[in-house]
Amino acid sequence: MTDSSESFDVDAALAALTAQVEPLIVAHPDAVIVGVETGGAWIGRRLHDHFDLASPMCSINISFYRDDFSMVGLHPSVGPSHIPADIDGRTVILVDDVLYTGRTVRAALNELFDYGRPAAVKLAVLVDRGARELPFAPDAAGLKLDLAKGRQIKLTGPEPLRLTMR
Numbered sequence: 001m002t003d004s005s006e007s008f009d010v011d012a013a014l015a016a017l018t019a020q021v022e023p024l025i026v027a028h029p030d031a032v033i034v035g036v037e038t039g040g041a042w043i044g045r046r047l048h049d050h051f052d053l054a055s056p057m058c059s060i061n062i063s064f065y066r067d068d069f070s071m072v073g074l075h076p077s078v079g080p081s082h083i084p085a086d087i088d089g090r091t092v093i094l095v096d097d098v099l100y101t102g103r104t105v106r107a108a109l110n111e112l113f114d115y116g117r118p119a120a121v122k123l124a125v126l127v128d129r130g131a132r133e134l135p136f137a138p139d140a141a142g143l144k145l146d147l148a149k150g151r152q153i154k155l156t157g158p159e160p161l162r163l164t165m166r
Contacts, residue, residue, distance in 0.1 A: 008143065008163040010155075013126055014043070017142030018050055021093065024122050024139065025051050028091035031122075034058040034083065036108050039097030039155040043126050047095060055085045060094075062107035081111060088116040097155040099125040099141070102134030127153055127163065 025031055032055045035044025041059040048057040060081045094108055105123060112121065128141040131149060143163075147153065153165045 006165045008127075008165070010126075010161045010163045013142035013163065014046060014161070015142075017043070017124060017126055017140055018047060020140035020142075021047055021051075021124050024091070024093060024124075025053075028120075028122075030055065031091045031093050032058060032085045032087055032118075033093045033095060034060050034087075034108075034112065036094065036096040036104060037061045037079070037081075039126070039157070040095045042155070042158040042161060043097055043124075044093075044095035045158075047093070047124070055090075058083045058085055058087075060108055060111050062104060062111050081115070083112075083115045086116065087112070087118045089119050091120045091122060092118040093122045093124055095124045097125065098127045098129060098153055099123070099136070099138055100129050100131060102132045102136040105136045106134055126155065129153055 033044045033048045033053065035041030037059050045057055060083065061079050092112065094112065096104060099105065109121065122139040123136065124140040125138045126142045128138050128144045129147045130145065145153065151165060153163065156162045
């Protein structure tokens with residue numbers, strides 16, 4: 001059996017994403033970065049460190065908000081969200097690794113609003129792979145791909161970060 005996986009340059013995608021997030025940070029210097037566990041939190045941490053933000057890095061676990069919970073069951077890495085920053089009235093930069101159907105974004109927004117009411121939520125993703133089922137679009141994307149429905153793209157890490165497609 002042959003391995004039909006393909007890898008991508010994560011550093012280049014991360015650099016492109018960082019360049020697109022920079023104007024968001026400039027426009028909203030009090031922004032709070034919230035990474036979706038786990039890959040989005042890894043990317044969010046790198047963005048947070050790069051911009052040296054005053055607000056603490058936050059992460060969000062969306063396991064209980066997934067609309068496929070009854071089909072896939074409890075994920076073994078279910079844990080609490082970690083939102084030590086006050087998000088009320090602030091711009092939140094929601095970071096995820098891969099944007100596909102939009103269902104993760106919907107679940108993340110549900111969880112996020114349990115912690116407060118942001119002034120705005122901006123979406124930053126490492127990979128936008130298209131084929132949305134829900135009407136979400138990223139404000140920043142490091143890499144845009146048009147993948148067939150049967151293909152999967154996965155970020156592994158945190159050190160080193162690797163992006164592979166099957």
